[in-house]
Amino acid sequence: MTDSTSRPNAMDASDWLLLLVLSLLWGASFFFGKIAVAQWPPLAVVLARVGLASVTLLLVVRLSGLSMRVGRPMWLGFFGMGLLNNLIPFGLIFWGQTQIGSGLASILNATTPLFGVVVAHLFGGEKASGTKIAGVAAGLAGVAILMGPDAIGGVGGALLPQIACLGAALSYGFAALYGRRFRALPPLVTATGQVTATTLMSIPLVLVFAPPWSLPVPNSQTVLALLGLAFLSTALAYAIFFRIMRRAGGTNVTLVTFLIPVSAILLGTLFLGEALLPRHVFGMAAIGIGLALIDGRALRRRRAIA
Template sequence: MTTAISPTMGVREWTLLLGLSILWGGSFFFVGVAVQELPPLTIVALRVGLAAVGLWVIALVLGLTPPRAPRVWLAFLCMGIINNVIPFSLIVWGQTQIASGLASILNATTPLFTVVVATCLLSDERATPLKLVGVITGFCGVVVMIGLPASAQPAPWLPQLAILAAALSYAFGGVYGRRFKTLGVPPILTAAGQVTASGLIMLPLAFWLEGAGALAAAGTGTWSAILGLALFSTSLAYIIYFRLLATAGATNLLLVTLLVPASAILLGVLFLNEALSVTQFAGLGLIALGLSAIDGRLWPRRLALRS
């Protein structure tokens, strides 16, 4: 049985969602640096392994102790597989063959999958027409903002299916993660348990398939990127993720995948002196319109009632 969540997010939830989008938007930069010297699965293994260390340090400082119930650790293992191992690996493999812009667009289908999965599995997150319109509008905004990569050759279909499968896995992860609130596990311990389980899988897998030779040759910049990816884009991000999941629900939480591309572009404008084009402004407008429809409070009350 799941506890009820609020279908409408308040100022705190929207602020946390924006912060999460910035942290995950920054992960594209960190991965872009690290992938120059390290193979993909090694990056994923280091990301979850170091994130686990960081989260357990925070938990111990706060006086939190690891749960002992086997069912909780089984839930951590399942969540780690669904929300980290499968999607991280699929996305990294997919991006070795298709453009990052196309991968971002495909990953932004996560809220669409989440609306369907949550409607089927959660009694308190049924889709409304207004929310469906908002998700589709926001996704169109992502496509407009990033644009389809120009290429004389069509992108291979298998990597694209891999990114879509990752988005579907994230959707199931968001729905499955709702159970940690009923188990009484604090967000920090939930985050720590999930990435620990992921690390126990990914570390031996990466060593077996890719070896450890590249680690010795990695430079300071690469290790700095790995630490940023692990501690900020994973440890801190997942604390926010599970706090939002407990209060706002899976459907609202995974709207972050619509905001991540916008955050990444805006970070480039603010800190890298990049220019924001008219098309990107239009995409931002569509994303904002979609998010407002999903939230519902700025729309006429009669539309909300009809939905």
């Protein structure tokens, strides 16, 4: 999650390249997740993802000369952030992906900025402008189009998994508000702290609900998917994310939200045989309009030209 108060700077070609790479890494997380949950339960996949990533990030912190000795209050905050930013959304998304495609899950996850506006308006003291409210309305219309007949037909079919992915987006919205308390810390320390805290919270849950001795031995595809989730879509993605944020500002890095579904849909369609329905395209278009209204930069540029 990014600090919305960061001052945006102009992005050069290298920044745009990094942003594209980041969208591929985070888009691939839905692809890797879909493969992993086919053999392992969602909680076990969550633990593998954050556990391996936390070891990697702790090593990066050590090599960077930073320290995780930030005091008990901050570590308690890491547990709150890990719950909202990792454990809840990862668990919901992976569970949702047991029943819906990775492309659809990524599109629903793209509603995160919409929920961020609502959460900040209701709980963060940031009153939404008329344009942002219009953006939320457009985004919600897009969600309704995406969910289609499932939302009318009652609880069943693909409705619950889609609601789970929306719940993950809502959790990310609360995480963005909660994460403001870590502004004084280096971003890499915050990322490492929350992933490590998530690992510690996940262990007892896995022991109770998905004990390792009951899990099947993962095949090669599952192993590669878990490694991809941990090292590429979590550890490496965080490193790139914070580099872009440091160079170009928090506002610019949120552009990745527009790009993630593209890579997730392409990977799901090409390698998993997932079908992309016309309503998914129309729903994503409505969500994109909503995000553009919330972002506001296109409107400001048009006014400046006028």
